[in-house]
Amino acid sequence: MSTVAFAVIAILTLAAALAAATLQKLMHAALSFAVMFVGISAFFFLLGAEFVGLVQIFVYIGAVAVLIVFTILLTRDDTGKVRSFNWGGVIVAIAVFAGLVWAIAKTKSLPLTPSQIEPITVQRIGELLMTNYVWPLQCVGVLLTAALIGALILVMEEKS
């Protein structure tokens, strides 16, 4: 059952990603991008990282995707209509993919089955965030504040 689910999710995610990368209309690409994140979150659920999956949906679909569509709205221009595609990128991407797959295939020692564990509860994550990872957490907080302020200052209209 989970194999079937896995296969479905994998196909869905990759298809959505491909759509996000190649669709002509920006808005469709952005929406496919959101779908892809749902797929990745589903992977996280399957792998037992429910919390990360939920955070991913929360952040990407609730915030980043909305930001992207807003930006698309604010920067509508006609140059988007011109067919503009760089085939060199395709080659590079395929080369990188082939290289990565070759490297993965060449590595013999990859484990095939996940080890059995207790599910990681949200409480445990919270405790870790407040103990072992408290400094990274603070840093990320500062980073997010700085990014917020920076983004605001960037887009503020200049007074004339």
Added chain:
Amino acid sequence: MTLPILLVISSGLFCIGLLAALSRRHAIFILIGIEMMLAAANLNFIAFWRFGPQPAQPTGMMVAIFAIAIAAAEAAVGLAMVIVVYRHFRSTNVDQLDRLKG
């Protein structure tokens, strides 16, 4: 569901992100591509955590959580920059943005 397959999927995602970042002229696509690559990296973190020798320690999850937070910040700033660039150049086509001097 084995680690190699997961890795192949995530490298596939990564390369599609790379494709978007390299091939599309619109600045937003580059951002989308970068977010995709970050997501692929997150998938790798989670996969390695789950299949790794110490899954009781959720280090991979933690890194993924922080990576998501940082990616969000990056997206916010990146999109703000796209808007500023658009205001300035009336274009979001990265081909036309090769001047250092505004």
Added chain:
Amino acid sequence: MNSWITNNVWLIPAAPIAASLLILAFGKAARRAAAAVAIVGQIAALTMSIFAFVPTLHSHGFRAVQNFTWFTFGEQILRIGFVLDPLAAAMLLMIALVGLCIFVFSIGYMGEDKNFSRFFAYLSFFSGAMLGVVVANSLLLLFVFWELVGLASYLLIGFWIERPSAAAAAKKAFITTRIGDMGFFLGILLLYHRSGTLLFYDGGRGCLEPVALSAIGSSVTLVALLIFCGAMGKSGQFPLHVWLPDAMEGPTPVSALIHAATMVAAGVFLVARVYPIFSVGAINGVTPSLTVVVWIGVITGLMAALIAIAQFDIKRILAYSTVSQLGLMMVSLGAGGVAAGIMHLLAHGFFKALLFLGAGSVIHGLHHEQDIRKMGGLHRLMPITFLTYAVGMMALSGVPFFFSGGWTKEEILHATSNWPRSHLPHYLALIGVILTALYMTRQIIYVFFGNRRAASEHAHESPSVMAIPLIVLAVCAVFLSVVLTPAWPWLESYLTGHPARFDARLLIQPMIVVSLALVGAGVSVGIWMYRRAGEADPLQHAQPALFRFLENKMWIDEIYGRTVIALSAILARLSDWMDRHVWDALVQDIGRIGQFFGRVTTSADERVINAGVDESTSGAHGLGRLMSRWHSGQIQTYLGAVALGMLALVLLYAWLG
């Protein structure tokens, strides 16, 4: 016994640094608040220093150490810490007290400056970093604070950034000290490599404790000399002294704080701190590294004293005097008189700060005139400044019995006379003492006596906010002598850990007589020579060539300009030439190869078009464009290159592993 401050020594440097950050956060407008915050921070540091001083009094050889892990990478655990011992406590007290006086003085001196609050931010920052140097218990932590001190000094020397000379002086100071710091850093690395620790005291395992010292082995001399390089840079020892006189471009309180009382003393302090490294394997108190220290110190001391005689800028004279006194301290350290050197350092901190602030007061009163030939007759117009300046002058010249400098100088002479290797440093030090008295007499006659010259017509006494610090420092300079006398060498015993006894007979010693005679000789020669000094210097009349030699600082700057700097200029031209003719040509050739490929693919394209396959033409066209755009400056091209590079790395890694 262990009060809370011994466990929280880090608070002392933290207070001024926090004040500094706070001031910077306020912004430019908050002038009063800036001064208030800086002074509150400094008072906090002073109070805590006093609290830290108290427990060190109770037991001899007191030492409180707190170490903690900074970070871990792999197997290596890097630990840093703070230490409180008599050396640190005495330095803390001196720095905090002198610093406070200078802060207060600066309110008056810098009153009209438009960057008033920035000045106080830098001052506080400097003070905090300097206190940090003193309490660091790890060579690495010390180095960090050391560099912060260097940064603060750079910022403060170049404070009046709109003056090109100030900017140049700041750069010169930064680069010159950096040369020394390079050696220092190499020394740290070598020490870490050999001993595996950078902590000074670590319950028997620190790098100043026997186990680690014996582990260093034969390279100990090299380690010591490399560390001494850092000390030479900071303390302005020959041949790295050239930056210190130029640093007088900074505001006078800065000169007082950094380039007289504290920062330049850091080098002496460093040598004293790591003294065990210098003295490993000493025979009769002599090691190769200490011998180097002695000779460097002697050369510096004598040379700077000579140059000081022929200077006309009131601050430059003091600057060369500082260099000379630092040389004396180094001599003392090298000759085995560690306590004497440190005592001179402490006493010097007070009276040299006093002299600089006095000079500042004169400069302020004369509307920023610094040339002593244009001063004169100020002893009536500026009585407080004159009296305090005279106290400082006598302390510096080493007048015995009543002034702190006299006793410490006498101790140093004592130490040098006992040095077994050679007696030459001793005699040279004696000459240095005479010269010190001579140039100080010259200066005071020029400035305060004689006719009123051009600049002193409209002179006025400084406001009380500037006068009070002068008085406080003068009182310190006098009363410090109480604890320095050989009859009751309290400070020495405090530093060395041997109990002190009162013995009035020790007041009269041969060395006292000698130094009294020397000082007397210096002063009377000075009075005789300069009694009728006018616009032109008597020495200039008598020995024009010699005077020119000294006035131009023995042409050391010029020598550097002809040798070191010229060499680096040649190197820069060479690399510029390489850039233009070799690398650029290479890049262009690569570009031509790219173009060639482009042409090849373009011609291939045309054939494909002739074959008439539409889809593949656009593909090949894209490929051709990709090739010909090899150097386009497009962000995506770069991204692609990055991706390919990553791919290469992955492949390499997979292939190897």
Added chain:
Amino acid sequence: MSDSLDQIFIHAKQWLLSFMSGRAPDWLVQIISSLINIVALLGVFLTLFALISVLERKILGRMQNRYGPNRVGPFGLFQPVADGIKMLIKEDIVPARADKIVHFLAPVLIAAAAILTLGVIPYGRNMTPFTIDGGILFFFAVGSATELMVFMAGWGSNNKYSMLGAMRAIAQMISYELPLIITVLPVVMIVGSLNPDKIVGAQAAYSLGFIPHWFVFTPWGATAFILFFVSGLVESNRTPFDVPEGESEIVAGHMTEYSGFKYATFFMAEYIGMFAISGLGVTLFLGGWHAPVHFLEFIPSYVWFFVKLSILLFVYIWLRGTLPRTRIDQIMNFAWKFMLPMAFTCVVAAAVWHYTGRGLRGWLWSLAVIAAVYFTLSILLDTRRKFAPRTYRFAE
């Protein structure tokens, strides 16, 4: 007796599943079990939707001194059936220049997201359809997707009114999502879990037998509940925050270009969103399915839940009948200048409450914190001047 009544639905489900066990593979049983949950959920809430849609009109009618629907069936109760039939057989119009796929997907996805959020709320003892460890987070994660759907609706219609409405909706939803989530934080903090069942469990006790330990009875809880409720109003685009739909200004906002069943789907999604957010409010602050006094525990738990839910829904309708529409700038100012600071204050007050011993002392302390911030804010925002009765000056 009361116990069996309480668990009657659970037993019924187990009875149904008992036919399967042994005969079907495990995964099939799992799927069937989930399907039963889904069907039950849909059945209950679609019925509730129908009921509320007619009740709203009736109650509004009462408030506005008119009858409301009373033609179809007894008391007009079959009105929703008639409406449904009407909607189904209406022509489905898609604008010619619309982005057809997006236009089609928007209502579908918005309804799906709304229904998904229902899945994690505990409706009664052992009656949580899907137990997820991070249930609250799930709720908000799925709920935040709604914004994207609204945007899709606005964009897909290719109509400026639609786009404007969608922009307004997203702006206010994003602004109020912050206070909404932050007011949930104190509860999560105090309970130490994101699991809705545990949150309900933490409110189970009673003091003196009749004061329930619901979070709404603490100062921070009460404040947070009010803030939560207001944010919920905005999130479900209800009056007085129905600017996005503002019929009199921009036709019907992002739903302008929808007709027939798609429009009905939007409508349904909106109501279901309202149910979900009220249900979450009940779970977080009003003790979930617990009875208000101890001796009433014999009444089945799900009854209590739905009673509380109905009361909240009545307040929604009541507000709609009472308050006029606010301006968009007022909404935004209110969100960022008042709601957000107060929400943070709730977090602080909850921490104060916890560290002063959760007793009467903690109660008073947290009240003091909230009052202090409230009055400071009211001074800073100068409410006295802004919200004083207006004086009109006429040309003389």
